[in-house]
Amino acid sequence: MKTYVITGGTDGIGKALALTYLERGHEVMVVGRSAEKGEAWLEAARHHGAAARAHFVRADLSLVSETRAVIDRIRTAFTKIDALVLCARHFRTTRLVTAEGFENTFAHFYLSRFVLCHELADVLEAANTPVILNVAGPGGDGEIHWADMQLERAYDGQRALAQGGRLNDLLGVGFTDSRPETPVRYVLLNPGTVSTSFSGQYTPAIATQIEAMRRSAQLVDEAIAPILKVLAAPPAAPLSAMVRGERLDPHGPGFALEDARRLREHTKRLLAACPEG
Ligand SMILES: NC(=O)c1ccc[n+]([C@@H]2O[C@H](COP(=O)([O-])OP(=O)(O)OC[C@H]3O[C@@H](n4cnc5c(N)ncnc54)[C@H](OP(=O)(O)O)[C@@H]3O)[C@@H](O)[C@H]2O)c1
Numbered sequence: 001m002k003t004y005v006i007t008g009g010t011d012g013i014g015k016a017l018a019l020t021y022l023e024r025g026h027e028v029m030v031v032g033r034s035a036e037k038g039e040a041w042l043e044a045a046r047h048h049g050a051a052a053r054a055h056f057v058r059a060d061l062s063l064v065s066e067t068r069a070v071i072d073r074i075r076t077a078f079t080k081i082d083a084l085v086l087c088a089r090h091f092r093t094t095r096l097v098t099a100e101g102f103e104n105t106f107a108h109f110y111l112s113r114f115v116l117c118h119e120l121a122d123v124l125e126a127a128n129t130p131v132i133l134n135v136a137g138p139g140g141d142g143e144i145h146w147a148d149m150q151l152e153r154a155y156d157g158q159r160a161l162a163q164g165g166r167l168n169d170l171l172g173v174g175f176t177d178s179r180p181e182t183p184v185r186y187v188l189l190n191p192g193t194v195s196t197s198f199s200g201q202y203t204p205a206i207a208t209q210i211e212a213m214r215r216s217a218q219l220v221d222e223a224i225a226p227i228l229k230v231l232a233a234p235p236a237a238p239l240s241a242m243v244r245g246e247r248l249d250p251h252g253p254g255f256a257l258e259d260a261r262r263l264r265e266h267t268k269r270l271l272a273a274c275p276e277g
Helices: 012-023 035-047 064-077 104-119 121-125 157-178 204-216 220-232 257-273
Strands: 003-007 027-032 054-058 083-086 131-135 185-190 239-243 246-248
Touching: 003 012, 003 104, 012 027, 012 035, 012 220, 027 035, 027 064, 035 054, 054 064, 064 104, 083 104, 104 121, 104 131, 104 157, 104 257, 131 157, 131 220, 157 185, 157 239, 157 257, 185 220
Parallel strands: 003 027, 003 083, 027 054, 083 131, 131 185, 185 239
Antiparallel strands: 239 246
16 A cells, blocks of 8 residues: 555546555545635545545645645655645646735745655655655746746736746756755646636636636546656656656756755745744
């Protein structure tokens, strides 16, 4: 029996992975914002006679304080985790700043993933073949706004998400760089367009586009089949990246080591200055 922790596991790809692993007899902790969706997950687990192996932690991962509370819950529940699957993502048309002072997309899509990866590394390293699966947008063409990473001057929902994809690429590079001996395989994965809940705050025009996209997108059950294969047998390299099943060079453009180190230092400074963090 393996232990899976899945953020954003109350909907979309994360939820489908969580249910699959539960059905396969594993222990699964789902992290999500909605108590109602969390209860639905626990109810599904009871229905499968698997309540003892299902866990739910309600948390808003846009807050460092809540991300750290999740880490405490994980440490209390498990001595090792085999897979950390990062799926929480929420689109915002308008810029929102968290109570801790971070732009929301930056906070939940990148910063919480940074904290989870680095601060759970030892719990992952206690497993035999640990893996972090960061489901995002590797190799994307977003820009990192080094001088305005919180997008105070030029916020746009797509720009924030695209920047987040790039930051997650550098998180993968930085994680493996900072732990040269780690057994953790780090996989950055973009599944392609999948018909999920697309959690977000949209204008009516964007909501219409999302609806149209959903109609031609892959179904969640189709989309998770290759993801399950990757999780069952991650590539041997410490860091790998893939877009819809195609391998990307994780040392190519967008994955520069010097940028990853710069970002790691920048992120550490932000966390050190964060009163709640
Ligand atoms: N779907 C696609 O076409 C696509 C394409 C490329 C990459 N991806 C990536 O795949 C991953 C999963 O996407 P998806 O489309 O399956 O997601 P989804 O259906 O939109 O679900 C997102 C999940 O994240 C949770 N979440 C959002 N903000 C959160 C927060 N602040 N704290 C805790 N949980 C939060 C949501 O909870 P609520 O339900 O409460 O909002 C939900 O459970 C994402 O990282 C995304 O970037 C998806």
